[in-house]
Amino acid sequence: MAQDDAEHDALQGDLKNANNSGVDSVREKSNPQKDYDDIPGTYVFDGKRCRQGYHMNKFCKTLDSAENRARFKADPAAYLDQFPMTAEQRQAIEQREWLEMLKLGGNIYYTFKLAIVDQLSMQHVGGEMSGMTVDEFRQMMIDGGRRLDGNRSIGGDN
Amino acid sequence: MAEIIAGVGTSHVPAIGAASDNNKQDEAYWKPVFEGFGPARQWMEDKRPDIVILVYNDHASAFSVELINTFVLGAADEYNPADEGYGPRAVPQVIGNADFSSHIAESLIMDEFDIAIANEMDVDHGLSVPLTVMCGKPAQWPCQVIPLCVNVIKYPQPTGNRCFNLGKALRKAVQSYPGNQRVAIFGTGGMSHQLQGERAGLVNPDFDNMFLDKLMTDPVTLSKIGHTEYLREAGSEGIELIMWLIMRGALSDNLREAYRFYHIPVSNTAYGCVIYDELSAA
Numbered sequence: 001m002a003q004d005d006a007e008h009d010a011l012q013g014d015l016k017n018a019n020n021s022g023v024d025s026v027r028e029k030s031n032p033q034k035d036y037d038d039i040p041g042t043y044v045f046d047g048k049r050c051r052q053g054y055h056m057n058k059f060c061k062t063l064d065s066a067e068n069r070a071r072f073k074a075d076p077a078a079y080l081d082q083f084p085m086t087a088e089q090r091q092a093i094e095q096r097e098w099l100e101m102l103k104l105g106g107n108i109y110y111t112f113k114l115a116i117v118d119q120l121s122m123q124h125v126g127g128e129m130s131g132m133t134v135d136e137f138r139q140m141m142i143d144g145g146r147r148l149d150g151n152r153s154i155g156g157d158n
Numbered sequence: 159m160a161e162i163i164a165g166v167g168t169s170h171v172p173a174i175g176a177a178s179d180n181n182k183q184d185e186a187y188w189k190p191v192f193e194g195f196g197p198a199r200q201w202m203e204d205k206r207p208d209i210v211i212l213v214y215n216d217h218a219s220a221f222s223v224e225l226i227n228t229f230v231l232g233a234a235d236e237y238n239p240a241d242e243g244y245g246p247r248a249v250p251q252v253i254g255n256a257d258f259s260s261h262i263a264e265s266l267i268m269d270e271f272d273i274a275i276a277n278e279m280d281v282d283h284g285l286s287v288p289l290t291v292m293c294g295k296p297a298q299w300p301c302q303v304i305p306l307c308v309n310v311i312k313y314p315q316p317t318g319n320r321c322f323n324l325g326k327a328l329r330k331a332v333q334s335y336p337g338n339q340r341v342a343i344f345g346t347g348g349m350s351h352q353l354q355g356e357r358a359g360l361v362n363p364d365f366d367n368m369f370l371d372k373l374m375t376d377p378v379t380l381s382k383i384g385h386t387e388y389l390r391e392a393g394s395e396g397i398e399l400i401m402w403l404i405m406r407g408a409l410s411d412n413l414r415e416a417y418r419f420y421h422i423p424v425s426n427t428a429y430g431c432v433i434y435d436e437l438s439a440a
Contacts (some may be wrong), residue, residue: 035388036313041356042394044180046313054223061222064241108354109311110216116243122173122426126358136338141423142187146352147359152390 040154041130043102053105056093059083060110063117072117099129159333163342163439164205165430166198167373168291168404170214170346172283174423178290181201191429194419195291201416201433202292202300204419209255209302211262211328211408212283213401214346215310218240220276224310227274229324231266232281232305233259240280247326249286255302256376257330258335262304265331271324271432273398281305288346291431301342310347310398321400322381325345325407332408340439349420350391351427360393361428365381366420370432379408395427404417412437 036044043049050057059080062068072079080090092100093114101111108125115125127137130146140146152158174191177183183192219240221227235256239246242329247250259275266273285305293300306328309315316324325343332341349369352360388397416435 005203027394030428036389039357039386039394041358042352043355043388044389044394045311045315050312051225057218059224061218064219065243066241069227069243107218107311110223111352113218113243122353124414126353126426129354130356131359141426144363144422145426145428146357146359148362148365148391151357151360 015051038154038156040151045107049105049107053089053101053107053110055083055085056089056101056104056106057110059085059093060106060113063113069117082129098125160209160332160337160339160341161221161439162281162329162332162408162410163207163340163436165220165405165413165434165436166288166292166342166344167348167405167423168198168288168344168346169348169429169431170284170287170291170364171424171427171429172242172287174247174429175283175287175290176213178295179248180335190192191421191424194421194429194431195294197417198292198419198431198433205324205342206340206436207301208339209258209304209341210289211304211306211332211405212285212288212342212344212346213306213308214344215290215398215401216279216307217282217284218311219282220232220279220290221307221354223312226309227307228309228316229271229278230274230279230307231259231263232279232307232399233263233275233277234279235282235332237279237285237303237305239286240282242282246280247283249290250296250298252281252285252299252303252305258337259304260341261335262328262349265334266327268269269327269330271327275294276305276307279305284346288344292344295378296343305425307405308401310395315397315400317381317385318400319381320375320390321403322348322407328404329408329410343405343408348392348396349428349430350393350396350397351397352393353395353426355394357393359426361422362391362393362396363420363422363428365391365396366428369402370420370430373390373406373432374415374434375404377403380406406434410436410438
């Protein structure tokens with residue numbers, strides 16, 4: 001999991017040592033901004049997010065056992081104490097802030113395990129993440145789904 | 159020697175499994191979807207493959223963030239349905255073929271595809287929904303199933319080209335197995351969809367239809383589509399379509415498109431199904 005960090009550190013070292021002709025290519029490679037960061041409303045689960053959300057996702061993963069679901073429902077605070085999440089992550093979990101979980105390194109396939117405990121559908125979560133009610137979201141899908149036009153790029157052509 | 163007789167592409171939307179399990183196929187929302195499965199199920203009954211190599215992704219069921227493998231081949235004789243939060247799906251146990259899997263793994267690794275091997279794993283909707291789509295609700299699945307898992311959740315996913323080439327290696331592996339089994343390859347997942355973020359609900363029929371149009375006749379062009387293009391144009395989960403390229407890579411170019419079905423929406427997803435017959439197969 002630490003590979004990206006190691007790579008980043010190595011590149012930083014390269015940057016310091018690089019002669020002028022190599023600087024641009026090294027800087028480009030070490031730039032933390034990825035081209036997929038330009039896609040609006042999309043949280044690509046890359047190495048950085050995987051590390052950031054590691055314990056939050058591990059908590060969610062435990063909910064695919066009936067015994068753990070029962071323990072979590074019986075005493076959520078004690079159950080969450082087992083996982084060394086940040087205060088922000090814990091709050092997002094406790095408040096069921098589905099979009100915030102993604103911003104803090106959650107992955108939808110993991111966080112959705114928590115939604116299943118709450119008996120929520122993917123439409124419900126999709127609606128909450130995109131500022132719609134579940135009925136509005138479901139209707140949008142029936143009407144052909146969210147259009148790509150206007151949703152391609154933060155900084156470029158749409 | 160074993161023979162590849164066909165390839166199938168299908169989405170593996172979990173809601174299809176739930177709709178089937180809860181007998182919702184006649185409801186207005188589901189009726190056109192299940193009607194679309196009809197010819198595919200008839201094809202499956204007519205073709206009766208002995209073995210299905212089912213390419214899918216595990217959704218944090220058998221595997222988790224602790225260890226992320228790019229490609230994993232199931233090598234067991236049986237696989238149980240996973241508990242994805244609702245209790246395991248009430249579907250038949252999946253019967254594998256450990257001897258066949260061992261041969262495939264050996265052939266792939268000798269061919270320099272260093273695949274991970276799972277001797278024990280539960281299988282989630284990624285595997286069971288395609289079987290529901292193609293087989294309905296039998297008491298037992300009508301074929302042995304070899305699970306082949308691909309990481310499509312954690313970036314970077316394998317490239318489309320790598321998947322296409324893995325399919326080619328899979329073809330060599332199947333064709334060198336000493337037996338007379340008739341094998342079908344299922345590539346599953348997709349089509350365009352995005353489950354997460356403010357763009358949740360995104361679908362792109364133009365991309366999907368382009369993909370369906372080119373898959374049989376021009377897969378090399380599709381194999382060059384990069385990660386960001388998938389993520390941007392087909393949605394963050396639409397990149398699952400790389401798994402269809404494994405299926406296509408395992409086929410020859412002497413094909414007939416036996417069936418195609420496309421429907422929006424199935425849950426949050428654009429559903430697609432395509433079937434290719436190998437014309438030279440017995």
